[in-house]
Amino acid sequence: MRRGIYLLEEVEFHPMNSRRPLEYLRWLTGYKREDDRMEAGAPRLTEGLSIRSKEIDLVGAFYAVGISGHPQFKVVTLWDCHGGWDGGWRQMVEIYDDVQQNLFLSDIDDLRFSAYSRPLGAAPGSPAVADLLSEGYAAPLYLFESAQVRPGAALDYLAAVQEERAPILADHGHRLVGAYEVQFCDSEVVTLWGTDIDAHLELQRSRDAALGLDDGVPADHRLLSWRKRARAYLEGPWRENLLSPYPGSKLAPSRA
Structure with missing residues (x-):
């Protein structure tokens, strides 16, 4: 078994024009739905849309919930490289071999302000999307x-997350979707959890109760114990934010 390889991209839009993230999400999910109908193993580099491939799978397209600490406005995408390093990842890298003119042409020129990509390797035990x-x-x-x-310490931290933190968050309505070691560095990790608004609020109040700041709900002191445990692995910024899946993306609930 070979590890799963994913790509995480964070896209920002400036000046603050709320239509731009929507235009981008519509454009991106639309053309990737067309890619799902392509034959496997037949990638193409095209003008306007860069690489077309079934193996570079847009599994998650999210609008960042700005009030949870993201820059406004922001989109986060998660891509599954089917076949791992030798599959979708190879196809993405190959577009930089003998750089061609159509690599620099895009239907979304001037729509994005910045984009930051991180290749991710699934940690042992991480769910496969x-x-x-x-x-x-x-x-x-x-x-x-x-x-x-x-x-x-990346893999050690992610092992502790799966063994110790995941059961705690499961009791608060959160499911681990992915535990990833950021590639080409040895000091960054990413995790993704599925939840809902009620579970999110209940988790925050349970933590507040453990701190003695909310007497209206049961306290879960395991939440505080985990944060102390996590500090044994951390050496720098740690942040959690909320993401709302764009309707029609694969990790979004279907709408009736």
Whole structure:
């Protein structure tokens, strides 16, 4: 078994024009739905749309919930490289071999202000997004964690997340969707959790209760114990934000 390889991209839009993220999400999900109908193993580099491929799978397209700490406005996307390093990842890298003119032409020129991509390697035990999709899993809200860990501690931290934190969050209505080691560095991790608004609120209040700041709900002191445990692995910024899946993307619930 080979590890899953994913790509995470964070896209920002300036000046603050709320139509731009919507235009981008419509454009992106639209052309990737067309890619799903392509034959496997037949990628093409085209003008306006860059690489077309069934193996570079847009599994998640999210609008960042700005009030949870994201820059406004922002889109986050998650791509599954089917076949791992030798599959979708190879196809993405090959477009930079003998750089061609159509690599620089895009239907979304001047729409995005910036885009930051991170290649991700699934940690041992991390769910495979393809399996979740086959199950029919989708959540109305996602919790996105990005953390700076001690150099070399990424996989140890992610193992602790799965063994210790995941059962706690499961009791509060959160399901682990992915636990990833950021590639080409040795000090960054990403996790993604599916949840909903009620579970999100209940989790926050349970933590407040453990801090003695809310006497209206049961306290879960395990939440505080985990944060202390996590600090043994961390060496830099740790942040969690909320993501709302764009309707029609694969990790979004279907609308009746």
